[in-house]
Amino acid sequence: xxxxxxxxxxxxxxxxxxxxxxxxxxxxxxxxxxxxxxxxxxxxxxxxxxxxxxxxxxxxxxxxxxxxxxxxxxxxxxxxxxxxxxxxxxxxxxxxxxxxxxxxxxxxxxxxxxxxxxxxxxxxxxxxxxxxxxxxxxxxxxxxxxxxxxxxxxxxxxxxxxxxxxxxxxxxxxxxxxxxxxxxxxxxxxxxxxxxxxxxxxxxxxxxxxxxxxxxxxxxxxxxxxxxxxxxxxxxxxxxxxxxxxxxxxxxxxxxxxxxxxxxxxxxxxxxxxxxxxxxx
Amino acid sequence: xxxxxxxxxxxxxxxxxxxxxxxxxxxxxxxxxxxxxxxxxxxxxxxxxxxxxxxxxxxxxxxxxxxxxxxxxxxxxxxxxxxxxxxxxxxxxxxxxxxxxxxxxxxxxxxxxxxxxxxxxxxxxxxxxxxxxxxxxxxxxxxxxxxxxxxxxxxxxxxxxxxxxxxxxxxxxxxxxxxxxxxxxxxxxxxxxxxxxxxxxxxxxxxxxxxxxxxxxxxxxxxxxxxxxxxxxxxxxxxxxxxxxxxxxxxxxxxxxxxxxxxxxxxxxxxxxxxxxxxxxxxxxxxx
Numbered sequence: 351x352x353x354x355x356x357x358x359x360x361x362x363x364x365x366x367x368x369x370x371x372x373x374x375x376x377x378x379x380x381x382x383x384x385x386x387x388x389x390x391x392x393x394x395x396x397x398x399x400x401x402x403x404x405x406x407x408x409x410x411x412x413x414x415x416x417x418x419x420x421x422x423x424x425x426x427x428x429x430x431x432x433x434x435x436x437x438x439x440x441x442x443x444x445x446x447x448x449x450x451x452x453x454x455x456x457x458x459x460x461x462x463x464x465x466x467x468x469x470x471x472x473x474x475x476x477x478x479x480x481x482x483x484x485x486x487x488x489x490x491x492x493x494x495x496x497x498x499x500x501x502x503x504x505x506x507x508x509x510x511x512x513x514x515x516x517x518x519x520x521x522x523x524x525x526x527x528x529x530x531x532x533x534x535x536x537x538x539x540x541x542x543x544x545x546x547x548x549x550x551x552x553x554x555x556x557x558x559x560x561x562x563x564x565x566x567x568x569x570x571x572x573x574x575x576x577x578x579x580x581x582x583x584x585x586x587x588x589x590x591x592x593x594x595x596x597x598x599x600x601x602x603x604x605x606x607x608x609x610x611x612x613x614x615x616x617x618x619x620x621x622x623x624x625x626x627x628x629x630x631x
Numbered sequence: 632x633x634x635x636x637x638x639x640x641x642x643x644x645x646x647x648x649x650x651x652x653x654x655x656x657x658x659x660x661x662x663x664x665x666x667x668x669x670x671x672x673x674x675x676x677x678x679x680x681x682x683x684x685x686x687x688x689x690x691x692x693x694x695x696x697x698x699x700x701x702x703x704x705x706x707x708x709x710x711x712x713x714x715x716x717x718x719x720x721x722x723x724x725x726x727x728x729x730x731x732x733x734x735x736x737x738x739x740x741x742x743x744x745x746x747x748x749x750x751x752x753x754x755x756x757x758x759x760x761x762x763x764x765x766x767x768x769x770x771x772x773x774x775x776x777x778x779x780x781x782x783x784x785x786x787x788x789x790x791x792x793x794x795x796x797x798x799x800x801x802x803x804x805x806x807x808x809x810x811x812x813x814x815x816x817x818x819x820x821x822x823x824x825x826x827x828x829x830x831x832x833x834x835x836x837x838x839x840x841x842x843x844x845x846x847x848x849x850x851x852x853x854x855x856x857x858x859x860x861x862x863x864x865x866x867x868x869x870x871x872x873x874x875x876x877x878x879x880x881x882x883x884x885x886x887x888x889x890x891x892x893x894x895x896x897x898x899x900x901x902x903x904x905x906x907x908x909x910x911x912x913x914x915x916x917x918x919x
Contacts, residue, residue, distance in 0.1 A: 386726065499745050507740035510728050513717040514788065517689050518741045519709015561727040565772035570727040623770070
């Protein structure tokens with residue numbers, strides 16, 4: 351415990367925690383929509399092509415966070431415009447992802463001293479983020495949360511009930527593309543903690559766990575954020591004390607929380623909600 | 632002057648309206664109008680453009696030529712005077728959404744922002760849920776409700792904004808007979824109470840036969856409109872289909888049967904017939 355308090359004095363730890371809080375809030379909310387819209391595969395593609403983007407950025411000497419963001423944004427636009435119908439979406443994601451990863455391999459070969467950066471992007475290095483990265487991540491996170499707040503209600507409508515939403519004038523197609531861009535930003539954020547390969551632990555698991563705990567949309571968002579915060583902050587602190595990679599703890603924590611939500615807490619909480627119909631809210 | 636009050640309110644008017652889809656004529660030269668109150672059945676085989684007709688009224692699909700007027704104005708997306716009940720499709724079991732939330736979306740789901748429902752909106756939602764008798768299960772996850780219960784909540788969602796025009800696109804499809812009767816009664820009662828207009832797309836007119844005062848039948852790009860007795864006759868149907876068609880009335884139900892097998896279209900689905908005297912049947916409502 352003393353050791354932990356001592357570590358909290360270090361700027362790199364404070365940076366990691368500040369970035370972690372923003373990243374967890376964004377991930378918690380975005381993951382609910384990722385689950386409800388069945389977009390796990392798209393998230394994965396955005397992350398992997400974010401890797402290509404950051405590999406390219408390092409090659410030309412730009413911040414990898416910006417490269418990551420650019421890579422996943424371009425992918426989001428491709429998927430959004432080519433995969434309009436649900437059925438063709440997965441195919442388009444696969445097509446774009448394969449080509450993009452090929453580019454990533456090319457960048458790796460062109461830049462010989464790349465191994466360390468590559469590992470950190472693939473598996474996450476939140477404790478390695480600099481002060482300027484933190485500022486960038488907080489800015490991206492704040493923008494993402496703002497965008498989410500603006501589209502929250504119509505996006506919910508378009509997600510759970512697309513036909514009626516369209517009939518009521520909700521721009522369902524435009525929102526699908528807007529959400530892909532929001533997802534791209536969330537991916538760029540979450541990659542900092544868990545890396546490209548483990549992205550789903552933050553962009554699927556919190557939302558999937560939350561919907562096991564409640565049938566109320568607002569409450570599900572709160573639970574999802576709480577779970578993401580527990581995973582990210584718990585992961586950072588445990589990693590500091592034990593010197594094992596953050597992503598190991600984040601993935602383990604999120605897996606345990608999912609199992610707990612699904613089999614231990616969820617059935618009781620859901621049952622209680624339904625026994626006492628609340629006429630007010 | 633009381634004249635304005637007596638003059639019937641126009642719900643929908645088509646003027647020489649034509650809709651083409653990829654060089655194919657869906658329907659053409661459609662000229663008709665429906666005043667308030669009417670209960671209109673829109674009939675025709677699959678692919679005859681019934682849903683497209685609703686999409687034109689909703690402002691989602693433009694006409695290829697001709698005109699359409701909806702509640703006295705050009706069609707526009709998100710017209711608050713229109714309520715919409717889609718074909719029943721089950722919600723995912725684990726979707727974190729209650730029936731109450733679904734109805735709430737009918738009030739403000741199209742607005743930007745996060746939005747916390749006002750107490751007036753919440754009260755209105757509770758009233759409408761009570762009116763469709765869905766209160767006992769309005770707080771359960773909607774994906775765990777039966778098809779009929781989900782469809783009740785959809786009707787609540789469609790009427791919560793007090794629409795002048797209610798569009799129903801095959802709302803009875805994939806419901807069993809008991810729920811078909813319940814949902815039909817719900818929509819019919821609403822229409823009679825509010826004296827508004829319902830456009831009801833269906834492939835089977837029989838469940839709503841006693842509610843309908845106008846029929847629009849579309850097939851092969853052509854159409855016929857009038858009262859059920861005017862339109863649903865062997866002569867009119869044969870003319871419309873361009874081949875001999877018999878319209879049979881059996882036990883107060885209507886069957887349209889073509890003599891050339893394969894190209895025929897039956898308004899009545901035969902498998903419903905044995906159920907008719909069964910009453911409520913064994914389909915117990917699954918209590919949440």
